[in-house]
Amino acid sequence: MTPRYHILRMFVVDSHKGGLGITLKLFEFIPDLIACAVVAIESCECEQGCSSCVWSSRCSEYNVVSDKKTSLLILKSLLGQQTPQ
Numbered sequence: 001m002t003p004r005y006h007i008l009r010m011f012v013v014d015s016h017k018g019g020l021g022i023t024l025k026l027f028e029f030i031p032d033l034i035a036c037a038v039v040a041i042e043s044c045e046c047e048q049g050c051s052s053c054v055w056s057s058r059c060s061e062y063n064v065v066s067d068k069k070t071s072l073l074i075l076k077s078l079l080g081q082q083t084p085q
Contacts, residue, residue: 015058031079038075041068 014023026033044053049068051057059066 011056034075034078038072038079041072041075044068 012023014020041053049066054066054068054071055063
């Protein structure tokens with residue numbers, strides 16, 4: 001099996017048909033939203049990621065590339081927090 005490499009990314013999804021237009025407004029609050037996401041992920045009792053913290057039911061890759069540890073690393077980096085290597 002050939003290894004797959006993926007660019008680190010974060011998705012902000014307005015899943016309402018046609019969109020509600022909230023994603024543009026959302027960017028004003030990105031630091032607060034990221035901090036809330038960190039708290040939500042860290043407080044989740046799973047070990048590697050689950051539908052309560054980092055998985056998406058709409059993921060075309062079946063969440064194979066979604067990982068709790070990596071999600072926290074990315075989010076904390078965006079907040080400028082020191083993260084262990």
